[in-house]
Amino acid sequence: xxxxxxxxxxxxxxxxxxxxxxxxxxxxxxxxxxxxxxxxxxxxxxxxxxxxxxxxxxxxxxxxxxxxxxxxxxxxxxxxxxxxxxxxxxxxxxxxxxxxxxxxxxxxxxxxxxxxxxxxxxxxxxxxxxxxxxxxxxxxxxxxxxxxxxxxxxxxxxxxxxxxxxxxxxxxxxxxxxxxxxxxxxxxxxxxxxxxxxxxxxxxxxxxxxxxxxxxxxxxxxxxxxxxxxxxxxxxxxxxxxxxxxxxxxxxxxxxxxxxxxxxxxxxxxxxxxxxxxxxxxxxxxxxxxxxxxxxxxxxxxxxxxxxxxxxxxxxxxxxxx
Amino acid sequence: xxxxxxxxxxxxxxxxxxxxxxxxxxxxxxxxxxxxxxxxxxxxxxxxxxxxxxxxxxxxxxxxxxxxxxxxxxxxxxxxxxxxxxxxxxxxxxxxxxxxxxxxxxxxxxxxxxxxxxxxxxxxxxxxxxxxxxxxxxxxxxxxxxxxxxxxxxxxxxxxxxxxxxxxxxxxxxxxxxxxxxxxxxxxxxxxxxxxxxxxxxxxxxxxxxxxxxxxxxxxxxxxxxxxxxxxxxxxxxxxxxxxxxxxxxxx
Numbered sequence: 187x188x189x190x191x192x193x194x195x196x197x198x199x200x201x202x203x204x205x206x207x208x209x210x211x212x213x214x215x216x217x218x219x220x221x222x223x224x225x226x227x228x229x230x231x232x233x234x235x236x237x238x239x240x241x242x243x244x245x246x247x248x249x250x251x252x253x254x255x256x257x258x259x260x261x262x263x264x265x266x267x268x269x270x271x272x273x274x275x276x277x278x279x280x281x282x283x284x285x286x287x288x289x290x291x292x293x294x295x296x297x298x299x300x301x302x303x304x305x306x307x308x309x310x311x312x313x314x315x316x317x318x319x320x321x322x323x324x325x326x327x328x329x330x331x332x333x334x335x336x337x338x339x340x341x342x343x344x345x346x347x348x349x350x351x352x353x354x355x356x357x358x359x360x361x362x363x364x365x366x367x368x369x370x371x372x373x374x375x376x377x378x379x380x381x382x383x384x385x386x387x388x389x390x391x392x393x394x395x396x397x398x399x400x401x402x403x404x405x406x407x408x409x410x411x412x413x414x415x416x417x418x419x420x421x422x423x424x425x426x427x428x429x430x431x432x433x434x435x436x437x438x439x440x441x442x443x444x445x446x447x448x449x450x451x452x453x454x455x456x457x458x459x460x461x462x463x464x465x466x467x468x469x470x471x472x473x474x475x476x477x478x479x480x481x482x483x484x485x486x487x488x489x490x491x492x493x494x495x496x497x498x499x500x501x502x503x504x505x506x507x508x
Numbered sequence: 509x510x511x512x513x514x515x516x517x518x519x520x521x522x523x524x525x526x527x528x529x530x531x532x533x534x535x536x537x538x539x540x541x542x543x544x545x546x547x548x549x550x551x552x553x554x555x556x557x558x559x560x561x562x563x564x565x566x567x568x569x570x571x572x573x574x575x576x577x578x579x580x581x582x583x584x585x586x587x588x589x590x591x592x593x594x595x596x597x598x599x600x601x602x603x604x605x606x607x608x609x610x611x612x613x614x615x616x617x618x619x620x621x622x623x624x625x626x627x628x629x630x631x632x633x634x635x636x637x638x639x640x641x642x643x644x645x646x647x648x649x650x651x652x653x654x655x656x657x658x659x660x661x662x663x664x665x666x667x668x669x670x671x672x673x674x675x676x677x678x679x680x681x682x683x684x685x686x687x688x689x690x691x692x693x694x695x696x697x698x699x700x701x702x703x704x705x706x707x708x709x710x711x712x713x714x715x716x717x718x719x720x721x722x723x724x725x726x727x728x729x730x731x732x733x734x735x736x737x738x739x740x741x742x743x744x745x746x747x748x749x750x751x752x753x754x755x756x757x758x759x760x
Contacts, residue, residue: 369614369622376611379600386560386594387661388586388615 194363194446194508202356206349218348222416224457225355226252229409230430231437231453232358232446236402238435239443240371241395242378243293244301246431247308248406253425254281255407256414257315260327263415265320269336270347274411281407286400293395296381305428312426326421333415347416351409358405362446363508365401374398375444429474433460436477439484442493447507451492510538512574513669513700514559514590519568521551521558528554530724531568536669541691541701543715543732545708547744550721552704553595556671559702560592561585572669589617592671593658595704601647605638606630608646608657609664616665628664636660636690652683659690663699670694672703676710684710712736720744 189195205225209218230252237245258277262268268276292303316324337343365371373394376384385391414420433456441452456477463473488495497504514536521529529551536542544552557563559570561582569578572590580588591612600608606629613625613632620628633639636656641649646657655675662670672691676684688710695701705711711718712732720728720735722744728735735741 369625372607372611372614372622375603375607376600379602380598382562383594383598383600384611386562386582386586386592387612388583388665389611390581390583390615 189364193506195360198356198359198363198446202352202359205355206352209348218345220457220461222348222351222413224454225351226409226413227434227437227453227457228355228450229351229358230406230434231441231449231456232355232362233402233404233406234434235362235438235443235446235449236365236374236398238438239445239449240365240374240378241398242381243296243395243399244435245304245399245402246301246435247304247306247428248402248434249428249431250304250308250311250426251281251285251403251406252410252413252430253308253315253420253422253427254284254311255410256420256425257321257327258407259411260329260414260420261321263333264327264329270333270412270415274350274408274415277411278404278408282400282404285403286396289396289399290392293392293399308426308428308431312422315426316422324422326419326425329415329418344416347412351412351416354405354409354412359446359450361401361405362449365398366446366508370394370397378444433474433477436481436484439481439489439491442491442495445491445493445508448491448493455492510540512536513538513540513572514702515569515571516555516559517569517571519555519558519570520566521554521563522566527724529558529565529721532721532724532726533568534719534726534729536700536702538668538700539695539698540716541695541703541714543711543718544702544704544721545706545711545718545735546721546727549723551724552721553673554724555721556592556673556702556704559585560590560671583615586615586665586667587617587619589666589668590671591616591662591665591667591669593655593662593673593675595673595677597651597654597658599646599649599654599657601645603646604643605646605649605657606633606642609633609660612661612664613666616667618666625664628666629660632660632664635663635693637686652679652687655679655687656690659687659694663694667699669700669702672701672705674704674706676705676707688714708736 209221230248234245234248237243255277258280259273262273262276263270295303315321321327334340334343337346373389376387376389377391377394381391437453437456438449440456442448460473463476484491512535516532516534519529519532520527532555546552558565561580564579569576572588577585577588609629609632610625613620613628633642636659638653638656638660641653649657659675676687679687691714715732717730718732718735719726720741727744728738728741
């Protein structure tokens with residue numbers, strides 16, 4: 187595929203650059219923090235889409251990758267004096283490898299059984315970490331103030347981390363797009379449609395599923411590392427927050443599973459909606475109820491999400507917005 | 509006689525206490541069309557599933573072009589040049605007709621990249637007469653078209669041996685004629701065909717030889733005319749052979 191000749195590739199590059207530049211306008215720290223959260227949502231949703239939308243396996247516990255990435259990164263930085271860059275890369279690689287090994291077993295399950303197993307994985311890892319003394323048990327890991335020094339002090343470090351998170355967001359979109367346009371992606375979509383038929387057609391489903399699961403772990407783990415580094419601490423309840431896992435499913439379904447644009451737009455829309463609900467008095471803890479209702483409505487009435495609806499209204503869009 | 513392409517050797521599959529396929533052996537030669545017939549529940553589709561690796565046999569062997577393929581997973585079997593269709597069609601519904609066939613070409617015997625696979629897919633779609641539906645979602649096709657899509661996907665894998673599981677079932681007479689034409693042209697390309705079929709007229713006119721299964725066992729094997737007049741085969745299909753003979757005579 188001639189990547190540079192594809193308009194959608196340039197759309198991803200342009201969107202990422204604009205996104206990165208936004209808060210620098212007047213050094214807007216509040217906007218930056220909102221955009222960090224939104225970017226994290228896009229990363230989680232886009233990578234989760236590799237499983238839900240591409241392969242047809244609903245991963246309810248995808249947040250475990252984000253949390254493990256956070257823990258591994260902070261452990262390497264705080265306890266072993268690693269720099270941030272090697273730490274997040276190693277955290278991503280280790281999480282991805284763990285996902286691969288886990289995937290070999292858990293992906294033998296299908297449908298609801300797989301979904302249940304993924305919840306189990308997240309809860310088991312959370313409980314393990316909460317009782318794992320080298321990682322601070324329930325207290326978690328706190329970064330020493332000196333960790334930011336190497337990056338020119340906390341003020342500058344936060345801006346750098348912002349740019350890195352946006353970079354990971356851009357890479358997530360790019361990976362999602364490249365996979366979708368590849369032979370590997372074609373195999374995944376065949377598995378989504380009918381795994382047994384795909385196997386008979388020659389798709390090596392056990393390997394493909396496991397690779398997709400492992401790939402969907404890498405960038406969320408890197409993002410987790412960056413996010414908790416920015417926060418300066420990581421605790422089990424925040425790192426392995428099952429709510430966020432389920433919200434990520436809502437984002438993917440809202441935007442349109444199986445589409446690159448859909449997962450990203452769904453994540454951004456959901457972040458806005460959540461922000462709105464949090465600021466309304468009396469509704470501040472209501473966003474999960476809304477998320478649940480939203481998921482139900484989408485599955486019942488618009489299983490293709492926003493992009494599915496747009497494609498129906500305007501079929502030519504399918505060729506432009508992947 | 510030409511080379512043996514498929515050798516089924518004392519193949520047995522037990523589901524619990526039920527012997528779905530019971531000690532079946534036969535050989536198939538290159539370029540041949542071999543018909544596999546038998547009453548419902550005789551074990552025909554199970555035999556297909558054993559040959560292409562969907563099931564692992566309880567006992568026995570399958571050899572393809574002299575190589576042992578017993579117990580290999582289906583995605584390995586198709587890469588060696590043995591493709592199949594499904595009796596109950598299994599289109600990849602939310603993908604276009606072209607994409608369905610590209611999957612077959614990409615992951616088939618030639619292991620093609622996306623672009624060469626697309627060329628093969630276009631060619632195969634034209635061959636089975638689905639070219640005009642290339643951009644239609646596969647789930648939107650009618651049954652006859654879905655059956656042809658099954659054949660197209662299997663052909664795109666560039667097989668040496670094609671297993672056709674009731675590709676004529678559920679088609680009207682005009683559609684049957686069309687599919688028979690496709691099957692003949694596949695054979696002209698030098699592809700061997702093992703086919704399960706219930707439409708006797710079709711199987712009798714197409715097959716070089718016929719294997720008959722009943723209750724999981726091989727009941728008879730031979731040229732279509734020999735098999736059709738075998739009293740055991742008539743009994744399996746119609747019950748009392750004397751009665752069957754009478755009916756056949758009256759019909760004539």
